[in-house]
Amino acid sequence: MSPSLFDLPLQKHTVNGVQIAARVAGDGPPLLLLHGHPQTHVIWHRVWPELTRHHTCVAADLRGYGDSDKPAATPDHAPYSKREMARDMAELMTALGHAQFDVLAHDRGARVAHRLALDHASRVRRMMLLDIAPTLDMYEGTTRAFAQAYYHWFWLIQPAPGPETMIAYDPKFYVRSIMGGRPGGLALFDPRALAEYERCAALPGTATGICEDYRAAATIDLDHDREGRARGERLRMPLRVFWGERGAVGRNFDVLGLWRAIADDVDGRALPGAHYLAEEVPELIIEEAHRLFGTA
Numbered sequence: 001m002s003p004s005l006f007d008l009p010l011q012k013h014t015v016n017g018v019q020i021a022a023r024v025a026g027d028g029p030p031l032l033l034l035h036g037h038p039q040t041h042v043i044w045h046r047v048w049p050e051l052t053r054h055h056t057c058v059a060a061d062l063r064g065y066g067d068s069d070k071p072a073a074t075p076d077h078a079p080y081s082k083r084e085m086a087r088d089m090a091e092l093m094t095a096l097g098h099a100q101f102d103v104l105a106h107d108r109g110a111r112v113a114h115r116l117a118l119d120h121a122s123r124v125r126r127m128m129l130l131d132i133a134p135t136l137d138m139y140e141g142t143t144r145a146f147a148q149a150y151y152h153w154f155w156l157i158q159p160a161p162g163p164e165t166m167i168a169y170d171p172k173f174y175v176r177s178i179m180g181g182r183p184g185g186l187a188l189f190d191p192r193a194l195a196e197y198e199r200c201a202a203l204p205g206t207a208t209g210i211c212e213d214y215r216a217a218a219t220i221d222l223d224h225d226r227e228g229r230a231r232g233e234r235l236r237m238p239l240r241v242f243w244g245e246r247g248a249v250g251r252n253f254d255v256l257g258l259w260r261a262i263a264d265d266v267d268g269r270a271l272p273g274a275h276y277l278a279e280e281v282p283e284l285i286i287e288e289a290h291r292l293f294g295t296a
Contacts, residue, residue: 036107064209
């Protein structure tokens, strides 16, 4: 069995002008794993031992998060566009020798994966996304109920330095308030993982990275999405999407319907849990990953 994700050495690769941190292990076809907010690649620790039995797994920190670089903000938020973040991951997989690969991604990482699969379509073989609907549809379909549940979407995009100053003042409180405020609270998280999320949230630049990720999503990313849809851009690879039965995404959006409108081969369902599915129901994530990616 693969060593625990926590015990593996952290690799750092300079790609696309930034240094990206990742842990790599396993044998078999390559599988890229991307995390969400306010977390790091450690979210995959409960599925890692089984997935690495069948795949060469690459769990990476997005730029702005974890131990990856955190570029300075710009007025157009371009350094944190999902296009740039996706390019990071495409170049990382090239650096590791993988021309094609599968993708399993959650939350913000799933938004990066969506852009990765559009901009680098020939490289992404199959993709599984956890607890998101397409960004453009979520913004355009925002209701009071969604805004209340995902208040951070609208707070983090406020002008600098307001949100980042408040995050940086007490990053541990920020992590615990965001993650503990969902069904299940903080009890569902492994203490080692929670400590890692807290450590990384306190690193210089993380507060800026978080805010710029969300500011880009509300500006330049929407421009890219609208431009792509106007060109008839679609996801062509097999796509499976899963969301939490107790989460805000499934309550507020027709998840399958929205993905089927922009992708050719889509299926999925709600899973028990709320949002942090890889940590809440790892056995079901493993089961669905095996079904999509195989075990050869």
